[in-house]
Amino acid sequence: MAKETVLITGASSGIGLELARLFAADGSDLILVARREASLQALADEMAASHGIAVMVMAEDLSDPSAPGRIADTLAADGVEVDVLVNNAGFGLRGPAADLDLQRQLDMLQVNVTALTHLTRLLLPPMVARRRGGVLNVASTAAFQPGPYMAVYYATKAYVLSFSEALTEELGGTGVTVSCLAPGPTATEFADTADMRDTLLFRSGTQGADVVARAGYDGFRRGKAMVIPGLKNRLIALSVRFSPRPLVRKIVKALQA
Ligand SMILES: NC(=O)c1ccc[n+]([C@@H]2O[C@H](COP(=O)([O-])OP(=O)(O)OC[C@H]3O[C@@H](n4cnc5c(N)ncnc54)[C@H](OP(=O)(O)O)[C@@H]3O)[C@@H](O)[C@H]2O)c1
Secondary structure (H helix, E strand, C coil), X not given: XXXXXXXXXXXXXXXXXXXXXXXXXCCCEEEEEECCHHHHHHHHHHHHHHHCCCEEEEECCCCCCCHHHHHHHHHHHCCCCCCEEEECCCCCCCCXXXXXXXXXXXXXXXXXXXXXXXXXXXXXXXXXXXXXXXXXXXXCHHHHCCCCCCHHHHHHXXXXXXXXXXXXXXXXXXXXXXXXXXXXXXXXXXXHHHCCCCCHHHHCCCEEHHHHHHHHHHHHHCCCCXXXXXXXXXXXXXXXXXXCHHHHHHHHHHHXX
C-alpha cells in the first residue's frame, strides 16, 4: 500500500485513539485533532517512536465554526495532502431536549454534524482529483431510530449515516471510498460525557474501543459502505427496520430513561 496521510478527529481518546493506532501500524502518517493537546502529543510521540511515522498534532475545538477552515489552511500552508479523513470526534448529551443546556446542544450539532460536513467538503475534492483516498465517518447505532432523552444526539447520527451513504454512491467509480462506522455502546469516555453510564443501554453490555476501531478500520480498507460492529448490534439495527415506529420509540425511551 502506498504511504498515506490520515487525519483523525477525536484522536485523544476512545475509538479515535484506537483508530489512530491501527492507521499508524500500517505505516500511515497521521494528523491528530482534538482539544486535549497533551493527550494527542503523548500519542503522537508513542506512534512516531514505534512506527517511524510522521505525526502532526492540531489542538482544535470543533465546536468553533472556524476550526475546519483553520485546519485546512494549516495543512495547505505546510503542503500536506490528506488521503484519508476520519471524522470521529463527537459527543452526546442525555436528558429531555427541552431541559438540556441550549449552547451544549448547539455545540453538539456543530461538532457531530457541521464540522464533519465542513471538513469533508474541504478535504474531499483533492482526493477525487487524485482518484484515491477515502472518508471514514463515525455514526452510531443511534442513527437507525429516534432517541427519546437523547433527541439531538440521535438526530446528529442519523445525519452522519445518511450523508455518508449518499456520498458512497456519489463517489462510485472515482477511486475514493466513504465508509460509515455505526458502533453500539462502547467502553470509552463517551458514556460519562453523555451521562449515560447508568442507563439500561450501557448496563446491557459494551464493546471495547479497540474491537470497534478494528471493525471500522477493516471495513474501511475493504471499501464497505457501512460497518456495524458486533452481531447483537447488527441484529438490533436490522430489527428496527421491521418494527412499528411507535414501539421502537418506546423501547429506546426505556433504554435511556
Ligand atoms: N462510546 C459509545 O458508546 C459510542 C457509540 C456509538 C458511537 N460513538 C461515537 O464514536 C465517536 C468517538 O467517541 P468515543 O466513544 O471514542 O468517546 P470519547 O472517548 O469521549 O472520545 C471522543 C473524542 O471526540 C473528541 N471531541 C469531543 N468534543 C470535541 C470538540 N469540541 N472538538 C474536538 N474534539 C472533540 C474528544 O477529544 P477532546 O475531549 O480532547 O476534545 C475525543 O477525542 C463519537 O462520534 C461518538 O458519538 C460512540
